[in-house]
Amino acid sequence: MARVLFTPHVGGLLVLIAVIVIAPYFFPSNFYFRIFALVWIASIAVVGLNLLMGYAGQVSLGHAGFYGIGAYAVAVLPHHFGVPSLIALVIGLVVAGGLAYLVGRPILRLKGHYLAVATLGMGILIAMVITNEAQFTGGPDGMSVPRLELFGERIRGSDTWYWISGATLVVICWLALNLVNSPTGRALRAVHDSEVAAQVNGIDIAREKLKVFVLSAVFAALAGSYHAFMGPTITPVMADFLHSIELVIMVVIGGMGSVFGSVVGAAFLVTLPQLLTVFDEYKFMMLGLLMMAFMIFLRDGIVPSLGKLLRGRFAPAKAEEPSSPKASEPSEAKPS
Amino acid sequence: MAEFLQFSFSGLTVGAVYALVALGFTIIYNASDVINFAQGEFVMLGGMVTVFAYAAGVPLPFAALLAITVAMVVGVGLNKLAIEPARGASAVTLIIITIGASVFLRGAAQVGFDKQFHSLPAFSGDTPINVFGATLLPQSLWVLGSALLIVVALFVFFNRTLYGKAILATSNNRLAAKLVGINTNQIMLASFAVSAAIGALAGIVVTPITLTSFQVGTLLALKGFAAAMLGGMGNPIGAVIGGLMVGLLEAFTAGYLSSEYKDATAFIVILIVLFFFPGGLFGKAKVERV
DSSP: OHHHHTSIIIIIHHHHHHHHHHGGGGOSSTHHHHHHHHHHHHHHHHHHHHIIIIISOOOOSOHHHHHHHHHHHHHHHHHHHOOOHHHHHHHHHHHHHHHHHHHHHHHTTOOHHHHHHHHHHHHHHHHHHHHHOHHHHOGGGOEEOOOEEETTEEEOSHHHHHHHHHHHHHHHHHHHHHHHTSHHHHHHHHHHHOHHHHHHTTOOHHHHHHHHHHHHHHHHHHHHHHHHHHOSEEOGGGGSHHHHHHHHHHHHHHOTTOHHHHHHHHHHHHHHHHHTGGGGGGHHHHHHHHHHHHHHHOTTOHHHHHHHHHHTOOOOOOOOOOOOTTSOOOOOOOOO | OHHHHHHHHHHHHHHHHHHHHHHHHHHHHHHHSOOOTTHHHHHHHHHHHHHHHHHTTOOHHHHHHHHHHHHHHHHHHHIIIIIGGGTTOOHHHHHHHHHHHHHHHHHHHHHHSOSSOBOOOOTTOSOOEEETTEEEOHHHHHHHHHHHHHHHHHHHHHHHSHHHHHHHHHHHOHHHHHHTTOOHHHHHHHHHHHHHHHHHHHHHHHHHHHOBOTTHHHHHHHHHHHHHHHHOTTOHHHHHHHHHHHHHHHHHIIIIIOSTTHHHHHHHHHHHHHHHOTTOSSOOOOOOOO
C-alpha cells in the first residue's frame, strides 16, 4: 500500500491535487488565482510537449502556434461567425490536431536540427497568419474574447478558471501517465533510445511519433483556448517564436520525460517574472541564462534530478567520450 | 522590366546579408556540428555597436572595427562558456543552448542599448544610380561588394592557408584531425570568431538600408538558416547561392504577391526544402551509420 503511494500514478496525482486544493489558502490576494491559473494552463501545454520531447525525443520549436490556434479559435469563431464558445473550442482542438497530423508526417521524418527548424518554421507561419489577417484577428493589437457560457452561466473570474484549469490539468496528467505506461509509451521510449532498434522490433516509428505530435498539439491548443477564455484579450504574442521557446524551457527546466516536471517547469517560468517585476527589463537576459545554465549544468531538469537525489543513487558521472562528428549522439535524458 | 530589375536589386541586397549569415552558420557547423542560432545576434551586434559608437563620436571606420571586435569577443565567449562545456550533448541540447544565447544577447542589447530603431549614414552618399529605369542605392553596392569580398577571402583562406585547411580537416573528422596534431579546440574558437566577424560586418553594411534594433537578430538567423538549408547544410557555396535565392524570392513575393507575407517566404522555402530535398539543393545524401 505504502509503495503504491510513491508511484507517479497515485502519489504524484495525489500531490498535484493536494497542491491545487491547498494553494488558494495561501494566496494573499485574488490576483494569485490568475497567476496560478496561468501556471496550470501552461502546464497543460507543457505536459503535451514533454511527451513529445521527453518520451519520443522529438523537439518542437513551434508549439506556440498550436497554442495560438486554440486561443484564436475561441475568439474569432464566436466573434465573427456566431459559433458557440464551447463548439469553437472543440473546432480549435480539431484544427490544431488536424494541422499537426498533416504537417507531422513529413516533418517527423526529419531529425535533430532539421526537425527543430521545420517546426519552428511552421510555428512562425501560424503566428504570421494570425498577425496579418487583421480583419479577423485584430492584427498585432489582438482582440477581446467573448466569455464562455456554460449552462446559461457566464464563466468569468480568475478563481473559476483556477479550478477549471486545475481540474483539467489533473485529467491531462492522468492521461499522460497512462500513455507513458501503455504500449505506445514504451514504443516512444524505444524510439527515443534508438530509432533503428525500435524499428527492428517492429515499431511503426512514424505512426508513434505522429500520434504523440498530434496529442501534444491538441493539449497546446486546449491550453491556448483556456488562456483566451480567461482573457480578457489575446494577442499574436501567444503564438510567436519566443512563446514556443518558453514552452520548451518549461519542459527542459522541469525535466524532459517527467510528467510532473512539466508542472514544476511551468510554475517556475510563469511565477518567476511575477517575482521579478522590478527586473522586467532583464526578463529575456534571465530566460536566456536559464536556458543555457540548465542545458549545461542540470540537463536532466529539476524533477528527475530531485528524484535521483531522493532515491540516493547518483548516476556515476558520464565519461567524456571523444565526440565523433556527424554521428548521432546518445540521448542523455532518460525517462524517469 | 524596370520593376523586375528593381525587385532583383533589393532581393540581391538582402540576399547578400542572408548569404553572409548562412556562411556564418556553415563555418561553425563545419567546425563543430553546432547550429548556432545566435548567429543573427552577431549581425545585430555589428549594427548596434557601430551605431552607438558612431553616435558617441567615434569615426565610422573605427566604430565598425570596434563592432566587429565586440562581436568576435562575444562569439569566442559563447563558444568558451556555453558550447564547450556542453561538448558531446545531443543536437537538441545544443540548439536550446544557442537559442538561450540568442535570447540572452537580445535581452542584453535591449538593456545595454535601447529599444529604438537606428540607422547609419550611407557610406558613400544617397544618390541612387539609375540602371535601365531601376534605381540602385550606392549602399547596396557596399553590401554586395562586402559579401563578394568575404566569399573570396574565405575561399582563399580555406583552400590556400594551412589554418584554413586545418578547419576543413576538423570538419571532416575531428578525431583524425586531432591525431595529426590539429588543436581542434582552437579551431572551434577560430570558427566562432570568424563567423561572428562575418555576421557583424553584414550588420554594419546593411544598417544604412534596413535599420537595426535589438531584435533584428532572430529573424535574420532564421532566414540565414533557411538559406543554408536551401544550399545544403555545410556547403559554403551553397550557403551563398541559398542566401541570394531566399533574398530574391522574398523581394519578388513582396513585389508581386503580398508584402505582408514576404517574411513567410523563407519559412515556406525551409519547409519545401526539408520535405522534398532534405539534403538541400547542393547537398549530398547523408548516410547514417547505425
